[in-house]
Amino acid sequence: MSATTSTTLVRAMGRWTLAALVINVVIASGIFRLPQEIAQYLGQRAPWAYLIAAAGIGIIMACFAEVASQFGEAGGPYLYTREAFGQFAGIQMGWLALVVRITSAAANANVFVIYLGHFWPAATQPVPRAAILTLLLGVLVAVNYVGVNAGANLSTLITAAKLVALLAFVVLGFAFLRGPLPADAPVGSGQWLPAILALIFAYGGFEAGLMAMGEAKDPRRDAPFALFAALIAATVVYTLVHMVVMRALVDPGAAERPLAAAAQVFLGGAGAALISLAAMLSTYGQLSGQMVVTPRLSFAFAERGDFPPFFGAIHSKYRTPYVSIVLFGILVLVLAIYGSFIWNAILSAVVRLFTYGFVCASLIVFRKRNPQADAFRLPAGPAFAVAGVAFCLVLITQMDSRHVIFVAVTAAIALLNWMWARPKKRNGQG
Numbered sequence: 068m069s070a071t072t073s074t075t076l077v078r079a080m081g082r083w084t085l086a087a088l089v090i091n092v093v094i095a096s097g098i099f100r101l102p103q104e105i106a107q108y109l110g111q112r113a114p115w116a117y118l119i120a121a122a123g124i125g126i127i128m129a130c131f132a133e134v135a136s137q138f139g140e141a142g143g144p145y146l147y148t149r150e151a152f153g154q155f156a157g158i159q160m161g162w163l164a165l166v167v168r169i170t171s172a173a174a175n176a177n178v179f180v181i182y183l184g185h186f187w188p189a190a191t192q193p194v195p196r197a198a199i200l201t202l203l204l205g206v207l208v209a210v211n212y213v214g215v216n217a218g219a220n221l222s223t224l225i226t227a228a229k230l231v232a233l234l235a236f237v238v239l240g241f242a243f244l245r246g247p248l249p250a251d252a253p254v255g256s257g258q259w260l261p262a263i264l265a266l267i268f269a270y271g272g273f274e275a276g277l278m279a280m281g282e283a284k285d286p287r288r289d290a291p292f293a294l295f296a297a298l299i300a301a302t303v304v305y306t307l308v309h310m311v312v313m314r315a316l317v318d319p320g321a322a323e324r325p326l327a328a329a330a331q332v333f334l335g336g337a338g339a340a341l342i343s344l345a346a347m348l349s350t351y352g353q354l355s356g357q358m359v360v361t362p363r364l365s366f367a368f369a370e371r372g373d374f375p376p377f378f379g380a381i382h383s384k385y386r387t388p389y390v391s392i393v394l395f396g397i398l399v400l401v402l403a404i405y406g407s408f409i410w411n412a413i414l415s416a417v418v419r420l421f422t423y424g425f426v427c428a429s430l431i432v433f434r435k436r437n438p439q440a441d442a443f444r445l446p447a448g449p450a451f452a453v454a455g456v457a458f459c460l461v462l463i464t465q466m467d468s469r470h471v472i473f474v475a476v477t478a479a480i481a482l483l484n485w486m487w488a489r490p491k492k493r494n495g496q497g
Contacts, residue, residue, distance in 0.1 A: 086293040088356055089273050091226040093297050095171075095353035096178045097269040098233070098305060099326050099346045102312040107320035108262035111313060114306050116259065120266035121302040127455045128273060128298050129445050130427040132291035136443035137433060143274050143360075144422045146367055151429035155485050158373055160422050161364065162481035163474075167415040167422075168275055168361040169395070172354055173402035176200055179350040185343045200403045203351070207358040208396035213385050225352035232345035233304050236330065240311030243333035264465050268416035269305065272353075273297050274426075275360045291443045357399075362391035373488045417470040418477070420459040427455030 105113045134147050144164050149157020180199055184191040190199055273294055308326065312319045315329035322328040326346070330338035366388035369379030382389040430452040433440065445451055466474075 082289040082292055085289050086296040087226045088359060089275075089293040089297040090300050091229070091352050091356035092272040092275045092360065093270060093301050094226075094229065094233070094304060094349070095272065096175050096346065096350045098308055099178075099324065099342075099349065101265065101269050101305070102309045102319050102325040103322055104265050104320075105262050105309065106313070106318070106325075108258045108265075110320075113262070113309055113313070116262045116266060117302065117306040117309060119259075120263050120270060121298065121305075123263065123458045124267060124270040125298055126451055126458060127423045127427060128294045129451050130430045130448070130455050131274065132294045133443050133445040133448055134426055134430050134433060135290040135294070136288070137437075137440050140367065140370070143364060143367075144426050145364060147429050148422075148425045149371070149373075151432040152425070154373065154488065156425065158368075158485045158488065159478060159481045160425055161368055161373070162477050162484065163418045163422050164274070165361070165364055166477050167418050168357060168364065169398050170402060171272070171415055172357040172361065172395075172399045175350040175353045175357075176203060176399065176403035179203060179347050179354070182343050182346045182350070185340070197404055200400055203354070204396050204400050204403070207355055208392060210355075211358045211362070211392050212382075212387060212389050225348060225355055229345065229349045229352050230300070230304070232341070232348060233308060236326065236342065236345070237304075237307040237311055239338075240315065240329065240333060241307075244311065244314040260462065260465055264416055264462050266305075267419065267462060270298075270301055271415065271419045274419075274422065275357065288443075354399075358392070358396070362388050362395045365391040365395070373484065417463070417466055418474060420463050421474070424456045424459035424463075427452045427459070 102113075105116055109116055135143075138146060138150075140146060145157055145161030148160040180190055180196050183199065189195050309319075312322075312325045312329045315332040316322055316325065319325050319329075324343075327339045327342045330342040334341070365374060365378045368374035369376055369391075378391050378394075379388065380390045381387065430445075431449050434448060
């Protein structure tokens with residue numbers, strides 16, 4: 068086995084493969100828990116929150132579409148922020164994105180095991196759980212090790228199966244539940260901002276798909292298409308799924324597994340089992356998508372001298388960033404064994420707002436720096452950028468002390484990384 072850092076990645080992903088990859092990392096395990104949380108906040112007004120959150124995240128996605136279309140390299144928000152605001156800001160944003168991706172993948176791996184426990188209770192015991200996680204992640208590492216085409220194709224297949232399962236839930240739900248909404252359903256606490264923040268966690272993740280742009284065939288045209296396709300798909304699926312749950316359950320906020328509980332109402336025990344399988348499929352699909360995109364972030368770090376060079380090693384035969392893939396798999400496995408889902412949810416929802424705000428602001432910088440760029444041009448782009456930053460700032464006010472600690476620790480690690488990488492920049496290596 069040999070590798071080199073001087074060769075390039077293979078541009079193997081077409082428009083629909085990239086779109087499926089983005090959809091896969093957006094529609095993950097969150098949809099199987101969200102109806103409970105959003106119902107607790109807003110009761111029967113919950114569907115409006117899905118639409119409001121989609122409008123807000125749509126503004127951010129539109130800014131991402133313009134910015135991403137100007138780059139054909141791996142890196143995503145790290146790359147955009149670095150080019151717009153310099154190495155220090157780029158490393159800060161890169162670490163935030165990396166922490167979100169690793170903990171998100173680890174949490175989803177745990178969700179898979181939890182739902183597997185519905186069929187095999189022993190799966191949640193320490194030794195079987197560790198063995199299952201090792202096998203689960205080992206297969207994904209192996210598939211992506213041998214080529215991005217194999218990893219991306221697996222992601223596309225699972226995305227299609229996952230969407231079919233969720234759409235079947237929606238169609239059958241509306242077919243069997245034709246009556247009016249329960250009249251005595253709780254109204255919720257009326258907390259709109261926390262509900263919107265929770266939904267940002269659900270709609271988030273699209274930026275992860277952009278980390279693999281170094282292997283997209285036509286990044287400038289395909290990035291906007293993939294982003295808007297993911298927004299439409301997520302909005303339709305999330306809103307309709309919640310409406311089915313509202314029709315099936317008097318109090319969705321009281322159901323720990325709201326989709327399974329709803330399926331139990333109109334399909335019986337078999338329906339609840341099928342939804343549990345869909346949850347496992349969804350989480351595995353998210354993991355497969357993460358295994359494609361996240362190693363390309365550490366690869367992008369190394370490519371610019373911000374990480375040690377071995378992170379940028381490309382396999383001589385398979386042309387994949389195999390070191391980054393293996394290390395990512397190991398880190399996810401460790402955190403999956405020792406971490407928790409709620410820890411990731413608290414961290415990622417807030418951290419994403421910082422990365423989103425910086426990328427929106429970078430649109431204005433790139434417009435001034437290169438007004439004639441051969442790229443997608445968002446109508447009234449600077450206005451969208453200001454609106455996106457404002458949207459992020461409003462939701463950041465929902466941070467509590469735990470959020471502040473998480474962000475501060477990540478920023479401190481990124482600062483040490485920058486201090487290590489800075490001399491290389493002065494010497495012309497970064």
